[in-house]
Amino acid sequence: MSARSIDKLKILISEGMVKILSGNNLVLKKIIFRELGDNKKRHNSHILDVGCGTGSQVRIFSSAAYLGIDNNPAALALARRHKNYRFLFANATKMKLKADFFDTILISGVLHHLSDSDVGKVMHEVKNVLKSKGRVLV
Numbered sequence: 001m002s003a004r005s006i007d008k009l010k011i012l013i014s015e016g017m018v019k020i021l022s023g024n025n026l027v028l029k030k031i032i033f034r035e036l037g038d039n040k041k042r043h044n045s046h047i048l049d050v051g052c053g054t055g056s057q058v059r060i061f062s063s064a065a066y067l068g069i070d071n072n073p074a075a076l077a078l079a080r081r082h083k084n085y086r087f088l089f090a091n092a093t094k095m096k097l098k099a100d101f102f103d104t105i106l107i108s109g110v111l112h113h114l115s116d117s118d119v120g121k122v123m124h125e126v127k128n129v130l131k132s133k134g135r136v137l138v
Contacts, residue, residue, distance in 0.1 A: 032060055032106070035137060045103035048129065050092050050122070051110030055079030067102075069095065093121035097129045105129070105136045 047061045052068025053075045063084040070076050071091050079087045090096070092110065105126050111119050126136055 032057070032137065035135070046101055048097070048102040048105045050105060050107045050126070052076075052079055052087065053109070055082045055085065055087065057106065057108070058082045058085045067097075092125060093118050095125045095129060099128050100131055102129050103131055103134050105134065107136065107138045111138065 045065055047066045049055075049057060049061075049066065049068040052058075052070050053072070055068055055078070058066060058068065058079075059082075063082075063086075066085050068079055068085065068087045069090040069092065070079070070087070071089065073089060076087050076089055079085075092107075107122070107126070111122070114122065130136060
């Protein structure tokens with residue numbers, strides 16, 4: 001990731017919108033629980049999982065509140081085994097989702113696969129679809 005992409009991410013972090021996460025899936029799930037609070041709060045929020053892959057995080061969230069997006073059809077086919085959860089084939093650089101809608105956006109294991117230019121585009125899209133008091137977990 002270039003200095004320019006890191007600077008864009010730092011802006012979102014400084015605005016209190018982004019929390020940097022790291023660790024394996026178990027650690028990640030524990031951090032999500034800690035950051036998003038109790039079940040009621042988490043289940044009443046609109047969650048966007050950018051680069052959801054096979055949907056390994058879905059059970060943390062209410063099916064009514066969750067939308068997972070990915071641009072890998074094979075991964076989405078596996079993700080769709082989680083019944084009652086919504087998954088959408090989408091490019092994170094051009095989400096075409098409702099603006100100012102999501103309370104929380106999860107981006108796990110995605111950004112390091114992208115070019116610097118695409119990281120900037122994803123962050124622009126994230127800022128567009130995130131509610132003004134929303135949070136991004138990266």
